[in-house]
Amino acid sequence: MSSKESQVDEQNTESRPTPGEMLRNAREKAGLSQQKMADKIFLKLKNIKDIENDHLDDTMSATFAKGYVRMYAKQLGLDENVVLAEFNRIHTTTKPPAKLQSFSKRVAKQAHDDRWMMVTWVILFLLLAAFVTWWYQQSDIGSVLDNDTTEETQNTVVMPSQQRNMPEVAANAPTEPESSSTEPAISTESASFDTVNQPAAAQANSAETDAPEQDAADSIDTNETAVSDAVTQSQEVAVETLNETYSDVVDLVFTFDEDCWINIEDATGEAIAYGVKAAGRVMPVSGQAPFKVTLGAPEGVSITFDGEAVDISAFQNGRIARFSLPMQD
Incomplete structure (x- = not known):
């Protein structure tokens, strides 16, 4: 194509009206304002202005823009295809390829x-x-x-x-010196007896002196045996008492007529029962007395301690009951 032909095409293109101009001229001939036109085709005033100025909003899809142009042309009685052809000529451009993200x-x-x-x-x-x-x-x-x-x-x-054992041994320990002191007293008596009976034979005096000494020795042995037996008996009694104190196990039975929260601790401090117990439950427990008992609803609980019923009517006043078993008179 020669340069002259190119210039002619450019002049023809420049002389043709744009779709916006075509629509604006038709609107003005119809005597309609932009606001009235917008109300007729249910568009915003901004959309009418953009169409007449051949401006395509970047936030609007080209498909929607073509739809608006078609409605505008149809409302004014223009050829829709001609107007859309001019619209495509102006706004159809080759999109630049998307920039590839750098690998780095x-x-x-x-x-x-x-x-x-x-x-x-x-x-x-x-x-x-x-x-x-x-x-x-x-x-x-x-x-x-x-x-x-x-x-x-x-x-x-x-x-x-x-x-318990140490004081008893300490108390009985002085017994041996007292028994030993018997020997000097007996010896003194023997000496007095020998002085009175000096004319007696030497063999008789020796026999009489040895006899009291033997009696004193027997008395000391007897006292030591008695002390040992007393200490042994005291130790046995202390052990039996201690075993009774720490090893007695008592059985209790709790009967619940109503739901009740309980907490039971024995003499060792161990919680042998706790939590909410349902009505109708019969709960046997055992442990070392005395027991610390806490009942949330005592009016719905009955107790037997070591086979005997326990009277807790004093605590059945609608409040939490705290008491020890066995109860003190």
Whole structure:
């Protein structure tokens, strides 16, 4: 194509009206304002102005824009195809190819994400390690407390027998010197007897002197045996008393006519029953007396202690009852 023909085409193109001009001229001939036109085709005033100025909003799809132009042309009685052809000529442009993301930027972003992921995993690992360490320390503390409690219980059981036996032995210990003092008294009497009976034979005096000494020795042995027997009996009584104090097991039976919350502790401090018990339940328990009993609803509970019924009518006043079994008269 020659340069002259190109110039002619450009002049023809420039002389042809744009779709916006075509629509504006037709609207003005019809005597309609832009606002009235917008009301007729149910568009915003801004859309009418953009169409007449051949402006395509970047936020609007080309398909919607063509629809607006078609309605506008149809409302004014213009040829829709001619107007749309001019619209396509003006607004149809080749879109530039999308820019490819740089490979280096993608690699850098991936490395950045990997670093954050690594930091997250490290934090989670530290939190888990701290929790495990705390749990292990709590377990060790619990074991130490249990061992200390066991040792204190053993010491509490053993020490009373030692304290009871030691004074008895100390009280009986001076008995031996008193018995031993009998020998000088007997010897003095023997000496006086020998002085009065000096004319007697030497063999008779020797026999008479040995006899009291033998009696004194027998008396000392008898006293030592009596002391040993007394100490042994005292130890046996103390052990029996201690066993009775710490080993007596008593049976209790709780009968619930209503739902009731309870807490029962025996003499060792162990909670042998606790929680809410349902109505109609018969609950036997056993432990070392005395017992500490707490009842949330005592009016619905009956108790037998070691086979005998317990009178708790004084506590059945609609309040929480706290008392000990056996009850003190």
